[in-house]
Amino acid sequence: xxxxLSVTALTLTACSKTPPPTEDIRPVRVxxxxxxxxxxxxxxxxxxxxxxxxxxxxxxxxxxxxxxxDVGSVVKRGQVLMQLDAEDVRLAQMQSSAALRSAESNxxxxxxxxxxxxxxxxxxxxxQAVIEQKESAFKVAQASYDQAVAGLKGQSNQAAYTTxxxxxxxxxxxxxxxxxxxxxxxxxxxxxxxxxxxxxxVSVPENQVExxxxxxxxxxxxxxxxxxxxTGTVREVSPIADAATRTYVVKIAIPxxxxxxxxxxxxxxxxxxxxxxxxAGDGAMAVPLSAIYQTNNQNLVWVVxxxxxxxxxxxxxxxxxxxxxxxxxxxGALSVGQQIVTAGVHLLKPGQKVTILGAEDSADGVKQ
Numbered sequence: 001x002x003x004x005l006s007v008t009a010l011t012l013t014a015c016s017k018t019p020p021p022t023e024d025i026r027p028v029r030v031x032x033x034x035x036x037x038x039x040x041x042x043x044x045x046x047x048x049x050x051x052x053x054x055x056x057x058x059x060x061x062x063x064x065x066x067x068x069x070d071v072g073s074v075v076k077r078g079q080v081l082m083q084l085d086a087e088d089v090r091l092a093q094m095q096s097s098a099a100l101r102s103a104e105s106n107x108x109x110x111x112x113x114x115x116x117x118x119x120x121x122x123x124x125x126x127x128q129a130v131i132e133q134k135e136s137a138f139k140v141a142q143a144s145y146d147q148a149v150a151g152l153k154g155q156s157n158q159a160a161y162t163t164x165x166x167x168x169x170x171x172x173x174x175x176x177x178x179x180x181x182x183x184x185x186x187x188x189x190x191x192x193x194x195x196x197x198x199x200x201x202v203s204v205p206e207n208q209v210e211x212x213x214x215x216x217x218x219x220x221x222x223x224x225x226x227x228x229x230x231t232g233t234v235r236e237v238s239p240i241a242d243a244a245t246r247t248y249v250v251k252i253a254i255p256x257x258x259x260x261x262x263x264x265x266x267x268x269x270x271x272x273x274x275x276x277x278x279x280a281g282d283g284a285m286a287v288p289l290s291a292i293y294q295t296n297n298q299n300l301v302w303v304v305x306x307x308x309x310x311x312x313x314x315x316x317x318x319x320x321x322x323x324x325x326x327x328x329x330x331x332g333a334l335s336v337g338q339q340i341v342t343a344g345v346h347l348l349k350p351g352q353k354v355t356i357l358g359a360e361d362s363a364d365g366v367k368q
Contacts, residue, residue: 025353030304030339033285041272042211044250046202048222048265050193051235051253054168058084059161061184064177069190073172081190082177084162093155096148103141103148110134110141170194171263193263197256200232200267203247212237216271218252223266230254230261232269284317284325285334292316292324293345301326302341303334308353309341 062084069081114134120126174191177183200220204212212234220230231254238249252269254261293300293311300311313329328334339356341348348354 025355026344026347027357028302028304028309028341028348028354029343029357031287031291031342033287033334033336033338033340035285035336041270042208043268043270044202044204046200046252046267046269048198048261048263048267049201050170050173050195050263051197051199052168052194053173054166054170054192054194055188056081056164056167056190056192057186057188058082058164058183059185060084060089060158061182062086062088062162063182064179064189067175067177067179069172069175071172071175075166075170075172075192077166077169079166080163081166081172081192082164084164086159086162089155089159089162093152093159096152096155100145100148100152103145107138107141107145110138114138164190166192168192168194173263198254198258198261198263199235200252200254200269202250202252202269203242203245204250205247206241209237209248209250212250212271219270220252220254221268221270222261223268225260228260230258284327285336286320286323286325287340288342289319289322289324291340291342291345292326293348299326301334302345302348304339304341304354304356307355308351309348310350 064082065085066083067081068079068083069075075081114131114137117126117131117134121128121131170192172190173193175189176191177187177189183189200218216234218232218234220232222228222230232252234250235253236249236251241248250269287301291301292314293302299314299316301314302309303312312333314326314334315329316324316326318325326334341354
């Protein structure tokens with residue numbers, strides 16, 4: 001019986017022998033290195049606007065009683081846009097007119113009185129002190145008259161200010177007040193875009209604003225007409241970012257004679273810039289940001305050779321969109337045509353065997 005148990009134990013031990021370890025082969029996506037083109041094309045959506053826009057408001061406060069235009073109305077210089085209730089202004093003008101007539105009467109009376117006393121003085125019937133008193137009274141009356149004249153002129157101007165007129169030939173782009181609304185002096189109620197010069201306004205992220213300077217050329221296309229290409233020039237770059245979007249406004253001037261360009265149209269501005277990175281230049285290669293493996297303050301890429309991987313130190317010399325422009329830290333360590341891993345770089349280890357995903361469909365120069 002003991003012999004039978006020994007044979008059974010030996011048999012079980014032989015059956016439970018540990019199998020040999022299997023080799024860990026990871027599937028990876030790769031790309032083939034190629035020289036980076038340092039000319040970069042950037043495109044931003046924007047809007048066609050007038051170069052000059054006037055936000056018009058009344059010079060006095062009051063209640064709006066008439067609105068003569070709508071958004072999109074074509075207006076001429078001097079055309080009436082809105083009117084205020086002028087009753088209070090008219091009453092104030094009447095008051096100033098009455099004050100002027102009163103001051104005029106007082107002045108004429110003081111003048112006549114002065115003349116009579118001057119005649120009496122010539123006959124030595126009154127003293128010189130009386131003459132000086134009458135002269136002073138006439139001067140006061142004259143000053144009151146001048147003050148009343150200025151007051152009436154001011155009230156006449158106020159009456160004219162109850163009518164809001166366009167300062168330029170153009171198009172109404174916004175109306176921000178309606179009939180019956182009471183507005184304060186200076187409150188913008190109508191926006192008029194001046195006819196003539198137009199521009200395309202785009203918003204640029206802060207990491208690319210340094211690429212744009214006055215005089216940079218841009219190619220503008222309209223969403224309504226993709227076949228038409230307009231050559232424009234950067235006219236203005238905002239020095240501060242928008243508080244809400246944190247982007248910088250870039251204004252692109254376009255020729256006045258460009259046909260079929262209307263205010264408010266959607267446009268796309270395309271720029272070709274030379275060096276995206278500070279040091280991007282000859283010898284740089286563009287790789288996805290996901291291909292960069294960082295460890296111990298060093299940038300590395302995984303190079304695939306003979307179905308295994310090894311790391312090569314690189315220097316990042318710039319960025320282009322979602323790509324990094326790299327150069328090998330050691331001369332000759334990287335070359336055009338080599339394959340590098342573009343995904344899962346943190347899961348690899350030196351010498352690891354890999355299999356390339358989509359190898360059967362890959363082609364040189366195309367990300368896989």
